[in-house]
Amino acid sequence: MVILLEMVKVKTAGVRALHWVIFLATVSLVLTGLYIADPFWLSGTGEAYQTFVMAKIRLIHFLSAIALDVAFLVRLYIAFFSLFHTDWREVLPTPGNLKEAWKSFRFYWTLEGEQKDYRWIDPFDGITFHLLHLILILQLFTGFALYVSGIELTAGIYGIWAKTLHFATDWTLVVFGGLPGVRLMHHFTLWLVVSGAFLHIYHQVWKTIKLQRADISAIVNGYKLMAVKRGK
Amino acid sequence: MSGVKDQVKLLTSVDRREFMGLCAQISVVLGLGNDMVPKIAEALEAAARKPSIIWLHFQECTGDSEAFLRTTSPSVAELVLDVLSIDYHETIMAASGDQAEQNLAKAIKENKGKYLVVCEGAIPLATPPGPAGLKGGYLTIGNKTGLQIAEEVCRDAAAVICVGNCSSYGGVQAQRPNPTGAVGVGEALGIKTVNIPACPHNPVNSIATIVNYLLLGTLPPTDRFGRPLFAYEERIHDQCTRRSHFDAGQFVTEWGSEEAKKGFCLYKMGCKGPQTYNNCNKARYNDHTGWPIGAGHGCVGCSEPKFWDTMSPFYKRLDNIEVPFGGVEATADKVGLVLTGAAVAGAAVHAVYTFNKKKEHEERIIDREKKEGK
Numbered sequence: 001m002v003i004l005l006e007m008v009k010v011k012t013a014g015v016r017a018l019h020w021v022i023f024l025a026t027v028s029l030v031l032t033g034l035y036i037a038d039p040f041w042l043s044g045t046g047e048a049y050q051t052f053v054m055a056k057i058r059l060i061h062f063l064s065a066i067a068l069d070v071a072f073l074v075r076l077y078i079a080f081f082s083l084f085h086t087d088w089r090e091v092l093p094t095p096g097n098l099k100e101a102w103k104s105f106r107f108y109w110t111l112e113g114e115q116k117d118y119r120w121i122d123p124f125d126g127i128t129f130h131l132l133h134l135i136l137i138l139q140l141f142t143g144f145a146l147y148v149s150g151i152e153l154t155a156g157i158y159g160i161w162a163k164t165l166h167f168a169t170d171w172t173l174v175v176f177g178g179l180p181g182v183r184l185m186h187h188f189t190l191w192l193v194v195s196g197a198f199l200h201i202y203h204q205v206w207k208t209i210k211l212q213r214a215d216i217s218a219i220v221n222g223y224k225l226m227a228v229k230r231g232k
Numbered sequence: 233m234s235g236v237k238d239q240v241k242l243l244t245s246v247d248r249r250e251f252m253g254l255c256a257q258i259s260v261v262l263g264l265g266n267d268m269v270p271k272i273a274e275a276l277e278a279a280a281r282k283p284s285i286i287w288l289h290f291q292e293c294t295g296d297s298e299a300f301l302r303t304t305s306p307s308v309a310e311l312v313l314d315v316l317s318i319d320y321h322e323t324i325m326a327a328s329g330d331q332a333e334q335n336l337a338k339a340i341k342e343n344k345g346k347y348l349v350v351c352e353g354a355i356p357l358a359t360p361p362g363p364a365g366l367k368g369g370y371l372t373i374g375n376k377t378g379l380q381i382a383e384e385v386c387r388d389a390a391a392v393i394c395v396g397n398c399s400s401y402g403g404v405q406a407q408r409p410n411p412t413g414a415v416g417v418g419e420a421l422g423i424k425t426v427n428i429p430a431c432p433h434n435p436v437n438s439i440a441t442i443v444n445y446l447l448l449g450t451l452p453p454t455d456r457f458g459r460p461l462f463a464y465e466e467r468i469h470d471q472c473t474r475r476s477h478f479d480a481g482q483f484v485t486e487w488g489s490e491e492a493k494k495g496f497c498l499y500k501m502g503c504k505g506p507q508t509y510n511n512c513n514k515a516r517y518n519d520h521t522g523w524p525i526g527a528g529h530g531c532v533g534c535s536e537p538k539f540w541d542t543m544s545p546f547y548k549r550l551d552n553i554e555v556p557f558g559g560v561e562a563t564a565d566k567v568g569l570v571l572t573g574a575a576v577a578g579a580a581v582h583a584v585y586t587f588n589k590k591k592e593h594e595e596r597i598i599d600r601e602k603k604e605g606k
């Protein structure tokens with residue numbers, strides 16, 4: 001039995017860069033977010049005007065959030081309009097994808113011996129990413145709701161920005177029961193992101209070892225292995 | 233004799249200086265500036281008859297009346313005798329029994345469509361058990377339920393102003409499980425009210441609302457919870473006197489500690505300033521001398537709807553959430569840690585299980601390959 005393997009390009013440099021921007025932003029957001037929720041270490045010393053620990057960490061949190069949101073939007077654009085490969089269909093929970101994902105899931109739980117080679121996002125990942133993206137969108141809306149809660153409806157350009165954010169996020173106040181509810185949801189969703197990230201990393205490592213197709217290298221150098229021919 | 237006369241005079245009259253002081257104070261609260269002070273004075277003087285106020289009590293602790301009676305600018309004497317005509321107020325009126333009810337009926341009849349109603353306290357809507365149970369029967373005054381009284385009095389009012397969290401949103405008696413079905417006055421009657429929440433409300437805000445009505449003939453613009461924007465547009469956190477310590481990362485972690493004495497930020501002690509809209513930090517209580525955070529206690533969010541449910545525990549950063557299994561309460565952090573732990577543990581178990589099975593699978597694949605390849 002011979003399995004011929006070939007390096008195939010699966011991810012462009014742009015997509016890879018975006019992935020790592022999202023990774024760094026998420027790590028930064030989780031760490032600064034946990035600090036803002038409970039400033040358990042790092043406290044200002046001396047007079048209040050000499051240190052701005054909380055203010056700086058909040059600034060990093062906001063900048064990382066903007067970086068994540070912009071990267072997310074760019075990635076969404078690429079998913080639809082990439083010249084190399086449009087992959088938006090692979091993360092939608094269509095009946096076909098769900099059926100394939102179920103097979104992948106059975107394979108993942110060692111109930112099925114083999115999985116066919118997927119060049120692009122495999123169906124199990126597709127569903128995971130779909131849920132992760134919904135979580136991120138929830139974080140985006142609750143986060144902006146908290147961000148804009150302290151901003152008055154001032155006049156001018158800044159006022160337009162504040163009004164836009166209020167218009168876009170005020171529904172979260174109704175759904176989650178005011179600012180305390182939105183805050184609780186934002187905080188709890190952080191843990192969903194963390195556990196989701198753990199599952200994502202574990203699944204990729206496991207898949208790479210199990211399938212021997214160098215899946216992880218796809219996000220580093222853009223290439224993975226695919227079986228092209230099977231013969232004697 | 234003259235001493236008594238002087239005292240009476242002191243109680244019943246306001247000199248020009250005091251009166252202008254009051255006008256300036258109201259102008260500041262309303263955010264109108266110096267130019268409007270003469271206009272306010274004019275509006276107050278021009279009111280041919282003093283505005284008629286009917287003050288109703290429902291499920292409450294009279295804390296808002298207490299706060300109202302302790303205003304010093306204007307003082308209660310000025311308020312009752314010179315500025316407003318408080319025709320019915322169960323706590324401070326001299327009349328009692330049938331006479332009091334006659335006063336109420338007279339005030340409604342004489343000023344139909346012109347009087348202001350100030351409500352204090354929540355209205356229960358639930359029906360008590362038993363044969364005589366009637367809707368809202370948990371609160372009855374003179375054989376009428378609170379709901380009936382509110383409907384009768386508010387029907388012909390020019391405006392309804394709700395003072396305190398109870399009349400605005402239900403307050404503590406509307407906290408889960410809310411056995412009496414208490415709701416705010418606006419919700420009970422299905423009408424739009426101006427809400428001046430807080431526990432108790434700051435009388436500066438209710439008086440400013442009344443003056444706004446006298447001055448402009450309209451009620452002040454409100455946010456989505458019916459709170460006047462002049463008082464409730466900004467969060468406690470954004471104008472807090474301890475804000476610099478928040479930005480500096482200087483927090484009180486223990487009551488009575490050195491940090492507490494230095495006046496550090498109360499964020500870690502569960503201060504709800506970042507979630508609360510009110511002007512306590514600017515208007516302040518007790519003759520503008522103090523307010524909770526100034527006194528070293530975190531904000532509990534008393535001007536927010538359902539604050540007993542959503543803002544508690546008052547001395548912790550995070551609300552407890554109910555875990556669906558077992559009805560145990562836990563914090564979001566605990567649930568999150570369990571979830572993340574489960575993810576990591578699941579991954580570990582899965583890894584061990586998979587690689588134990590690996591050999592079995594390889595054999596199965598080889599078997600299949602053999603069959604296919606003969």
